[in-house]
Amino acid sequence: MTMVKSFAGGIMALYSLLCRNAKFSLLPNYQAADEELFTYHYQGFSNRSIPSSIIRRFVERHKSAKTGLLIVTLFGACMVISVGVLTPAISVLSSVEGLKFRATNLDNSIVIVIACILLVGLFVLQHRGSHRVAFMFAPIMILWVLAIATVGVYNVIKWNPRVYQALSPYYIYKFFKDTGKDGWVSLGGIILCVAGTEAMFAELGYFTAASMRVTFSCLYPCLILQYMGQAAFISKNFSEVSMSFYASIPGIAYLTVTFVTTCLMSLIINLVWHKSLVFSLIFILFFGSIELIFLSSSCMRIPKGGWVPLAIAVVFLFIMYVWHYGSRKKYLYDQHNKVSMRWILTQGPSLGVIKVPGIGLVYTELATGVPAMFNHFLTNLPAFYQVVVFVCVKTVPVPYVPLQERYLIGRIGPRSYRMYRCIVRNGYKDFNSSEDDFENDLVMSIAEFIQLEAEGPRTLDGSVDGRMAVVRTSEKFGTRLRRSESAFFGESSSSSPLTSATVTSSKSATLQKLKSMNRQESIHLNNRPTVHFELVNTKYKDLHVKQELLELVEAKDAEVAYVVGHSHIKAKWNSSFLKKFAVNIVYSFLRKNCRALSVGLNIPHICLIEVGMTYHV
DSSP states (O other): OHHHHHHHHHHHHHHHHHHHHSSOOSSOOOOGGGGGSTTTSOTTOOSSSSOOOHHHHHHHHOHHHHHHHHHHHHHHHHHHHHHHHHHHHHHHHHHHGGGGGTOTTOOHHHHHHHHHHHHHHHHHHHTTOHHHHHHHHHHHHHHHHHHHHHHHHHHHHHHOGGGGGGGSTHHHHHHHHHHTHHHHHTHHHHHHHHHHHHHHHHHGGGSOHHHHHHHHHHHHHHHHHHHHHHHHHHHHOGGGOOOHHHHHSOTHHHHHHHHHHHHHHHHHHHHTSOOOHHHHHHHHHHHHHHHHHHHHHHGGGGGGTTHHHHHHHHHHHHHHHHHHHHHHHHHHHHHHTOBOHHHHHHHTTTTTSEEEEEEEEEEOSOSSSBOHHHHHHHHHSOEEEEEEEEEEEEEOSSSOOOGGGSEEEEEOSOGGGOEEEEEEEEOTTOOOOOHHHHHHHHHHHHHHHHHHHHHSOOOOTTOSSOOOBOGGGSTTTTSSEEEEEEEOOSOOOOOOTTTHHHHHHOOOHHHHHHHHHHHHHHHHHHTSEEEEEEEOSOOOSOHHHHHHHHHHHHHHHHOEEEEEEEEEEEOOTTSOHHHHIIIIIIIHHHHHHSOOHHHHTTOOGGGEEEEEEEEEO
16 A cells, blocks of 8 residues: 555656646646745746746647646556555465465465455554554564575575576577567566565655665665576476466556656656756657557456456546546636625625624635625625635645745735635645634734735725735744633533524524534533734734724634535536536535545534535536
8 A cells, every 4th residue: 555655646746746837737726926835846946047848838728738648647546546456455365375385275265364364454554554554564574575585595596596697688688589479478577576676665655765775775686686586496497487476467557657657757857857858758768668568568468357457547537537527617617706896895894794703714715706605695694704714725736835835815805894815725745734723823824914014015995806925924923913822611602693593593403403512512612722812012003903903803702613615516407418427426426425625624513604505517
């Protein structure tokens, strides 16, 4: 499983590296401010001073090229998944089959049972964390490597001391000259040596680069000795060769992954490292031709079992692409139907509804504009919180985003509207913080933005989206508000201002049950330390700034609610059958069975407000 994560992670990392250096992503949530991240570019590399290459301009202008690149990347990742499905089971089974050489009376059913027990044990340990499994197996791997090296030396000395001559490239030519087509077909088995070496190298990914170099330098000679020993033994005992392992795993899944990696790497050489197109072509022609020779040999095994990893990969590719297609259509629908700024300005600072104390965090995938969900909510329930923050959580194509660069803060509409925008930029390896940390960081960031906006050049009132600022990089960040913690224990005496009146006056058993559940959850939440903010005793040149900060602090102390969309995606009535099947059945099924947004963002149920929306894409 570690090898699978290393392979798939490597392919997706290469694709993300391409997306951050060129506009190859199909999701239109790119922002120029993302390129200012410290981890966005390699040190010394920047796209601004280097002219765009021919490949980059071609892919950026043609949507079909972007789609093709995405499909190739997903197919490579799906082949990794198929390897992960087959390799653990067959590897363990092949290892246990070695018992039959000594225990000749051992039945095949017993071998299968032993293999299943080992597999279950390995996957149970995997739940504890791959790093712990790797730490436990480290001494086992050391003993095993030393053992196979010793056995290899013994076989070379006993059976064929001249086998070392096989290291000479001359015997590659001689092998194909003597065997012809049969030698070409055997390449599918030879690639398993490379796959095994790569698997061992992938297991070292938990350690530092220096330790990986030292360890791999010691492991590789041991593997060479083992392979030489096997060759020496087979040269004198050809009837003892067992083909079960070679016949079970057609070496095609590995080769497809390596070929996809080579293709992506050639693009990175040109687009990321800014080498010449000729150098990139030489790279893919040299390594790609070698891999294609091996791949063509492995294709001969497709009728004899090679179709299994291909079938598994196609199924996962369909699932992944449908998910991407549905998510992109939903984003484009939100972008096309977002609320116009003219409507917001017409409603006035109150937005034509009753304002209640608190902060309303409206989650949206849009990086600009106001989502249609907000208008839908106000139409059905004409009340909202006095401070509104539109939160967009997006994943940028970098592994990690430093905390001081994670939040982009801006303003929507005039100052009197108290509407802000927060774009949370996470790397694909970052973890979401708890809701308490996020709320406190958000309040501190908005307070810093209000101060920076007052100190710097002012934007015009009524602008659609004001300037976005990375406020945590300010030297004065954290000095605008004083933060204090207090422990409060006891039962909550209030509920959400938007729902308390409705629930109290209703005699519905369901609503009363929900109220009881919310009360129990509020008791649990109130047993945690409460964070309070207050203004630092400083003089404000602009009293409006002080008033805005006071309202922000009071709203935080009153309540923080999370408003998320509960969407249903449907294909339009005039869509094709394939689109209806993909959107109405497959994508809807995936959305119903995937982790909810509130769970992924660690949002407590008592603070959650869901808004139902139907999308016709």
